[in-house]
Amino acid sequence: xxxxxxxxxxxxxxxxxxxxxxxxxxxxxxxxxxxxxxxxxxxxxxxxxxxxxxxxxxxxxxxxxxxxxxxxxxxxxxxxxxxxxxxxxxxxxxxxxxxxxxxxxxxxxxxxxxxxxxxxxxxxxxxxxxxxxxxxxxxxxxxxxxxxxxxxxxxxxxxxxxxxxxxxxxxxxxxxxxxxxxxxxxxxxxxxxxxxxxxxxxxxxxxxxxxxxxxxxxxxxxxxxxxxxxxxxxxxxxxxxxxxxxxxxxxxxxxxxxxxxxxxxxxxxxxxxxxxxxxxxxxxxxxxxxxxxxxxxxxxxxxxxxxxxxxxxxxxxxxxxxxxxxxxxxxxxxxxxx
Numbered sequence: 001x002x003x004x005x006x007x008x009x010x011x012x013x014x015x016x017x018x019x020x021x022x023x024x025x026x027x028x029x030x031x032x033x034x035x036x037x038x039x040x041x042x043x044x045x046x047x048x049x050x051x052x053x054x055x056x057x058x059x060x061x062x063x064x065x066x067x068x069x070x071x072x073x074x075x076x077x078x079x080x081x082x083x084x085x086x087x088x089x090x091x092x093x094x095x096x097x098x099x100x101x102x103x104x105x106x107x108x109x110x111x112x113x114x115x116x117x118x119x120x121x122x123x124x125x126x127x128x129x130x131x132x133x134x135x136x137x138x139x140x141x142x143x144x145x146x147x148x149x150x151x152x153x154x155x156x157x158x159x160x161x162x163x164x165x166x167x168x169x170x171x172x173x174x175x176x177x178x179x180x181x182x183x184x185x186x187x188x189x190x191x192x193x194x195x196x197x198x199x200x201x202x203x204x205x206x207x208x209x210x211x212x213x214x215x216x217x218x219x220x221x222x223x224x225x226x227x228x229x230x231x232x233x234x235x236x237x238x239x240x241x242x243x244x245x246x247x248x249x250x251x252x253x254x255x256x257x258x259x260x261x262x263x264x265x266x267x268x269x270x271x272x273x274x275x276x277x278x279x280x281x282x283x284x285x286x287x288x289x290x291x292x293x294x295x296x297x298x299x300x301x302x303x304x305x306x307x308x309x310x311x312x313x314x315x316x317x318x319x320x321x322x323x324x325x326x327x328x329x330x331x332x333x334x335x336x337x338x
Contacts, residue, residue, distance in 0.1 A: 005068060005069050005070065005071050005072075005073060006287040006288060006289045006316075007054075007059055007069060007073045007074070007075065007287060007288045007289070008051075008073070008074050008075070008287050008288075008300060008314065009056075009074075009075040009076075009077060009281065009288065009297060009298065009299040009300070010074065010075070010076050010077065010299065010300055010301075010302050011077050011078075011079060011281075011283065011299040011300070011301050011302060012035055012040065012076075012077070012078050012079070012301070012302040013034060013078070013079050013080055013082070014029045014034035014035070014080075014082055014084070015034070015035050015036070015037055015040055015078075015082070015084050015085070015088060015089050016029055016030055016034060016035065016036050016037065016084070017036070017037045017084065017088050018030070018036040018037065018038060019037070019038065023125070024125040024126075024149060024152065025121060025122055025125035027149045027153075028121055028124070028125055028149055028152050028153040028156060029121070029153075030304070031149060031150060031153035032153060032157065033301070033303055033304065034304065035302055035303070035304055036304065037084075037088050037089070037092070039304055040089070040092070040302065041092055042307070043302065043307070043310060044076075044092070044093075044096055044098060045096075046307065046310075046311075047074060048096060048098065050072065051072040051073070051074040052070040052071070052072055052073050052074065053073075053074050053075070053076065053098050053099055054069065054070070054073050054074070054075060054099065055075070055099045055101070055213055056075055056077075056101050056213060056215070056252075056253050056279070057213060057252070059073070059075060059288075060252065060253075060278055060279055060294075063290075063294065064278075066290075075101070076093075076098060076099070076100040076101070077100065077101045077102075077103065077255070077281065077299065078100060078101070078102050078103070079103045079217060079255055080103070080104075080105060080115070080197075080217065080221070081102065081103070081104040081105060081108065081109060081197050081198045081203070081217070082196055082197060082198070083196055083197060083198055083202075085102055085198060086198045086202040086205070086206065090206065090212070093211070093212070094209075094211070097211070098211075099211045099212065099213070100211075100212055100213075101212070101213040101214070101215055101253065102203075102206055102212065102213070102214050102215070103214075103215045103216065103217035103253075103255035103281075104198070104203055104214060104215070104216065104217055104239075104243060105197075105217045105218055105219065105220065105221040105239070105257070106216070106217075106218075106219050106238070106239045106242045106243060107219045107220045108197045108220075108221075109197055109198060109199065109200055109203060110197070110199045110200055111197065114196045114197060115221050116163065116171055116175065117156075117160045117163075117164075118196055119175065120156055120159050120160065120163075120175065120178065121156045122196075123175075123178060123179060123182055123184060124146060124152045124155055124156050124178075124182065125152060126182075126184065127146060127152075127182040127183065127184065128183065129146070129182060129183055130145070130146065130147040131143060131144060131145050131146060131147070132144050132146065132178075132181040132182055133181060134174070134177060134178065134181055136173075136174055136177060138162050138163065138166055138170060138174055139158075139159070139162050139174070142158075144158070159174075159178070164223065164258070165223060165226065200246050203243065203246060203247060204246060204247050207243075207247035207248075207249045208247070208249075213253070214243060214247060214249065214251065215243075215251060215252070215253040215254060215255055215281075216236070216239040216240045216243055216251050216253070216254050216255070216277075217239065217254075217255045217257060218235040218236065218239050218254075218257055219234070219235050219238050219239045219242075220235065221257040222235060222257060223257065223258055223263050224256060224257065224263060224264045224265065224267075224268045225262065225263055225264055225265045225268070229267065229271075232267060232268060232271055233271050233274075233275070236254060236268070236271050236272055236275045236277070237271075237275040240254070240275055240276065240277065251277075252277060252278040252279065253277060253278065253279050253280065253281065254272050254275075254277045254279070254280040254281070255280065255281045256268060256280060256281065256282055256283075258283065259281065259282045259283030259284070259299075260282070260283055260284060261282070261284055264280075264282065268280075269293075269295040269296065272295055273295065277295075278294070279294040279295060279297060280294070280295045280296065280297065281297045281299060282296050282297060282298060282299065283299055283301070284296065284298045284299075285298060285299075285300065285319070286298035286300075286319055287300075287316065287319070300313060300314070
């Protein structure tokens with residue numbers, strides 16, 4: 001049975017090519033938890049020797065039919081549809097013969113706009129000022145020092161946390177305030193500087209490759225638990241429909257934005273089933289077995305960490321500690337939302 005061989009699903013977001021000259025924005029992401037392309041290649045080389053890469057479709061077929069999967073089965077996923085997923089990651093995977101799934105937030109494909117958190121990072125990266133002040137009910141009156149990459153990364157990280165659970169209007173207002181505080185108003189801040197995503201031609205090419213799969217990541221990448229029923233249904237069904245129409249392929253798998261237990265709820269699972277998805281991926285930490293909820297599949301993040309730590313995490317030794325840490329974070333988030 002499937003539960004005899006737990007399956008690990010790995011997840012990555014930004015993958016920065018550090019071989020050439022990196023932009024300030026690239027450097028900011030690398031100060032966080034995003035990968036360099038060379039690090040990804042090194043980790044994939046190790047994984048290919050020790051694990052059996054399978055597709056999500058392989059996993060679902062085995063799960064639904066009660067079949068045993070190979071020992072050390074591993075699934076690779078990339079979230080958000082960043083342009084480097086097509087330009088850099090896809091050629092690497094093709095060269096190594098590794099299957100992967102790419103999850104696309106459809107409203108940002110081929111657009112000059114991007115997710116709000118990426119927009120904040122891009123604005124701060126472009127700013128020439130050394131410091132700025134925001135005075136809002138979401139941030140309080142706060143001064144940010146952004147004279148170097150570390151300061152820029154800290155400011156972006158603080159604003160991401162402050163705005164994650166804000167309403168759309170509140171977030172829009174604060175981003176406008178930020179633009180003014182950074183001195184970017186009227187400087188062409190919306191003229192394509194934020195373009196980070198794949199095109200529909202890229203998505204179609206990925207979907208057409210038998211080694212790759214494309215899944216839905218909603219339309220606008222919201223916190224699903226905060227949406228009305230109508231908004232939630234639209235985010236799920238419309239993203240699925242658009243990818244299918246653009247690629248001519250059936251979209252079977254959803255990836256929840258942000259993906260922690262407090263970011264999606266039972267409504268999201270139900271509406272995903274109603275929309276025709278066969279499974280959904282979370283970012284809850286852990287492996288998957290025969291008892292795993294197909295609409296709350298767990299994943300492990302791919303992080304910029306030494307290989308020794310990476311190997312320990314893959315072994316499962318740290319799963320109990322990580323689960324405890326997540327339960328504490330879940331409780332804190334629930335208090336925050338209340």
